[in-house]
Amino acid sequence: MRFELGGRRALVTGASAGIGLEIARELAARGAHLTLAARRLERLHELSGELQAAHGVEVNVVQADLAQPDGPRKLIASCGDAATIDVLVNNAGVGMHGDGVGHAWDRERDMIQLNVVAVAELTKHFVGRMRERGSGRVLQVASTASFLPCPGYAAYGATKAFVLHHAEALDEELRACDVRVLALCPGSTNTDFFEISGNVRGRAQVATSLDPVKVARAGVDAIQRGRRVTVPGLANKFTTAGLRLIPRRLQATLARIVLE
Numbered sequence: 001m002r003f004e005l006g007g008r009r010a011l012v013t014g015a016s017a018g019i020g021l022e023i024a025r026e027l028a029a030r031g032a033h034l035t036l037a038a039r040r041l042e043r044l045h046e047l048s049g050e051l052q053a054a055h056g057v058e059v060n061v062v063q064a065d066l067a068q069p070d071g072p073r074k075l076i077a078s079c080g081d082a083a084t085i086d087v088l089v090n091n092a093g094v095g096m097h098g099d100g101v102g103h104a105w106d107r108e109r110d111m112i113q114l115n116v117v118a119v120a121e122l123t124k125h126f127v128g129r130m131r132e133r134g135s136g137r138v139l140q141v142a143s144t145a146s147f148l149p150c151p152g153y154a155a156y157g158a159t160k161a162f163v164l165h166h167a168e169a170l171d172e173e174l175r176a177c178d179v180r181v182l183a184l185c186p187g188s189t190n191t192d193f194f195e196i197s198g199n200v201r202g203r204a205q206v207a208t209s210l211d212p213v214k215v216a217r218a219g220v221d222a223i224q225r226g227r228r229v230t231v232p233g234l235a236n237k238f239t240t241a242g243l244r245l246i247p248r249r250l251q252a253t254l255a256r257i258v259l260e
């Protein structure tokens with residue numbers, strides 16, 4: 001059954017830029033009230049003003065650093081009554097490109113905290129309340145990197161494998177009620193992600209890169225249709241489907257050639 005968004009409240013993490021910002025715009029255009037979280041508060045205020053004026057929806061903003069161990073707990077506390085959140089979008093995330101052994105551990109630990117621990121903690125909290133109410137949707141922003149070992153993005157790829165497997169397993173566990181945990185798996189998307197990751201994309205990656213608006217639309221469509229795993233873009237769909245035919249060891253070699 002289609003999940004109507006009009007009048008629902010959605011919490012979007014990482015709404016200050018890129019895919020999360022476009023997901024917030026798409027949710028507001030479909031009538032959802034929003035709670036927007038990220039570190040850059042001024043960007044959230046700017047977006048809040050835009051969305052209230054354009055769509056007449058209510059928007060709250062919360063400054064949250066989800067790479068800090070107490071970040072998810074503080075965000076949960078700022079949301080007040082968790083029972084008011086109908087849709088959770090776990091989008092905030094960063095990548096780290098390069099020498100997987102040589103990366104500074106502090107940065108890598110922060111990435112794991114943000115991409116894995118915060119996602120698991122927010123999901124556990126809000127899905128618990130959704131299950132008590134018998135209704136709700138979670139959209140986990142995973143990646144095409146979730147499907148294979150990613151030399152050059154070793155730890156990042158592993159965090160996204162967690163996000164995809166966790167979402168699929170919870171969604172199956174919840175099959176008896178109207179609560180869904182869905183995974184959005186974008187491939188290369190034109191945002192600040194690569195610059196922040198310390199990566200310069202190759203020609204093939206640039207050529208197949210998608211606009212974040214298209215990725216966001218696919219994610220919000222997935223929320224409404226209840227599609228368990230969504231891979232936006234034809235080239236990405238073919239690539240992830242084709243991976244099933246390739247031995248795991250060869251997947252790692254091919255990924256190294258593309259990503260390193």
Ligand SMILES: NC(=O)c1ccc[n+]([C@@H]2O[C@H](COP(=O)([O-])OP(=O)(O)OC[C@H]3O[C@@H](n4cnc5c(N)ncnc54)[C@H](OP(=O)(O)O)[C@@H]3O)[C@@H](O)[C@H]2O)c1
Pocket residue numbers: 013014015016017018019020037038039040041064065066067068091092093094095114141142143144185186187188189190191192193194196
């Ligand atoms: N772009 C791609 O090619 C691509 C492909 C596959 C998957 N993804 C995934 O898509 C998601 C969004 O990435 P993007 O491409 O939109 O990148 P982006 O433009 O760099 O946006 C990242 C968002 O995450 C937020 N964020 C970063 N660190 C945070 C922290 N410590 N606490 C709270 N929020 C934090 C940022 O806000 P503040 O800096 O204001 O905190 C920003 O809103 C990520 O999970 C990423 O792994 C991206």
